[in-house]
Amino acid sequence: MxxxxxxxxxxxxxxxxxxxxxxxxxxxxxxxxxxxxxxxxxxxxxxxxxxxxxxxxxxxxxxxxxxxxxxxxxxxxxxxxxxxxxxxxxxxxxxxKAEAPADEHLFRDLPPERTVYVKGTRDEVVTRAEQALRRRYRDVRRTDASRGPVLQGQKGRITHLGVYAVHLGVLLIVAGGVAGSLFGFDAYVHIGEGETATTADLMGGKGQHNLGFGIRCDRFLIETYENGMPKTYQSDLTFLKNGRPALQGALLVNHPLTFEGIRFYQSSYGQSADGKARLSYSRKGGDRKDEAVTLGESFILPNGEGTVQVLRVEENMMQMGPAVKLGVRSGRGAVQFWVFQEIERIREGNPGLFEQVPLFNPGLFAPYVFSLRGIDARYYTVLKAATDPGVPLVAAGGLFLMAGLLLVFIVDHRRVWVLVEEAKGKVRVAVTGRGLRTSAGLDRELSDLVRVFREKGDAQG
Structure with a gap:
């Protein structure tokens, strides 16, 4: 079998x-x-x-x-x-590879516009006809039939192999997809300013991937709108190979960097917990005191009247700018409230704010009034790392696929035969042809060949 x-x-x-x-x-x-x-x-x-x-x-x-x-x-x-x-x-x-035989029946019952009588000897006309065919077709051959020489020209035979270009394109795309699935990865890299990362966290909680090099975040820059929303942000990175700088560049949104075959995108950013909030507070009629505290850190008010702890640090709380949430514990109990850096501007735009939302009153722990002078934020950047070894295969597959479709649907395998015979003491030229698909283009080519003889003044009445 x-x-x-x-x-x-x-x-x-x-x-x-x-x-x-x-x-x-x-x-x-x-x-x-x-x-x-x-x-x-x-x-x-x-x-x-x-x-x-x-x-x-x-x-x-x-x-x-x-x-x-x-x-x-x-x-x-x-x-x-x-x-x-x-x-x-x-x-x-x-x-x-097939060669269509130059059978004389091809020239039976031709319409009048496909034949023309020309001047000159048969050999001269054959030479001119062969030259005309070679200008239009790459493969021209001559066969001697009983009625006279038959010239055959053809083009577009490659269309028979176009389907295999399509198949090859699909196979390359499949291979590229499998290669990317098995050997590529998507991961995130978290780097604080001034720090270096050598591993990436794989998406889906699949563990970590050792990059094989280091990425140092030299500086993180952020530009905000007036309402505090981020406008642009970028990471100034240095890629380290064997501990030495190999590449430096600024990573921005939609402007990735590539190193060692891995493409890095600016994904997001955040504030590290060790960023300091610069607070001021005063007791009515007393001097102002300053404190710089990090998230979770506490300080004691004068005379032990209470302990203040930073519970949250927000760069843009409810689109109202920087703010910190404080918790105060004292003999009177515990109280929590927000302190905004732009509290005066917020009050002007929201009269009666403290009565409506006591949680926003920086003097909620009387007789102390707190203010936020700023946040010395220490940012970390989040990079998305991606590599897909199948991309070149997919690109090549796409090219083969497009080329194959063009060969299959656009290119036509056309054959043209020209018979040169002596009839009634004259030289008669007959032109016919076949195409893989019915096409008006073939009719135009046949008409063009006949017109070549007429335009050169070779036609006889």
Whole structure:
């Protein structure tokens, strides 16, 4: 039993299998688009029951493009395309190499516009006809028939192999997708100003990835609007190889940097817990005192009247600017309130604010009044690191796919025959042709060939 009669071979060479696999991949792609993937699925998971999460997790729905189902479908499609190509290649190659015989029946019942009588000897006309064909076709041959020489020209035979360029393009795209899934990664790198990171946290809580080099955040810059919202921010980075600077650059949103094949994007930023809030407070009729405290740090008021602790530090609290939340413990109990840096401006825009929202009153712990002079923030930057070794394969696959589609649907395999014969003491030229697809372009080419003889003054009445 030949290999082509093998049931397994027949299964993988089936066009029906191709259609089923494409449908399966389409369904998986739709599910992967509608269902949040990896870290984005956390919000959806909060709304689902534990049993549902367990089932969906087992089916790898939240990481579909790395799932066994997706890789299996891609593998089956790869095998299907390869075996289909092997099965059909011999027939396509025969069509590519085939030479159509110059049968005289090709010139029977030609319309009058496809024939013309010309001056000169038959050999001279054959030479001119061959020159005209060679200007339009790369493959020109001569055959001597009983009625006279027949010249054949053809072009576009490469269209018979276009489908294999499409198959190769799909295979390269599949290979690129699998390579990116297996060997690529997406991760985040958190770096404080002046610090160096050598590892990245893989998305989905899959552990850490050793970068093999260091990234130092030399400086983090942020520019804000008047309302405190960030306008632009950037990280000035130095990439260290073996402890020595190898690359320096500014990383901005939508302006990534690439080092050692890994692409880094500016993702977000935050404030480190060791940033200091510069506070001032005074007792009615007393002198002002200053304190610089970090998040969670405490200080004692004069005469032990209370202990003040910084509970929260916000760079832009409710779009009203920098603020800190203080907690004061004393013999009178405990009280918490916010202290805004721009409290006077806020009060002007919101008369009666302290009565409406006592929590915003910096004098809530009477007789002390607190003020925020500023926050000496120490920022950290968050970089997204991504590498996909399959990108070159996908790009090459896309080029092959486009080229193959152009060959299949645009390029036409056309053959043209020119018969030069002596008839009634004259030299008669007959032109005919065939194309792989019915095309007005072939008719124009045949008319153009006939017109060549007429325009050169060769035609006889």
């Amino acid at each position: 030949g290999i082509r009669n093998n049931p397994v071979w027949s299964f993988f060479s089936s066009l029906r299998l191709t259609l089923v696999l494409l449908a399966v991949l389409a369904v998986l792609a739709v599910v992967g688009t509608l269902v949040p993937q990896q870290e984005s699925a956390q919000e959806l998971a909060k709304r689902l029951s534990p049993g549902t999460i367990r089932i969906l997790g087992t089916l790898q729905v939240f990481d579909l493009y790395h799932s066994v189902w997706f890789l299996l479908a891609m593998g089956l499609l790869t095998a299907n395309l390869i075996i289909c190509s092997i099965n059909r290649f011999p027939a396509s190659w025969r069509r590519f």
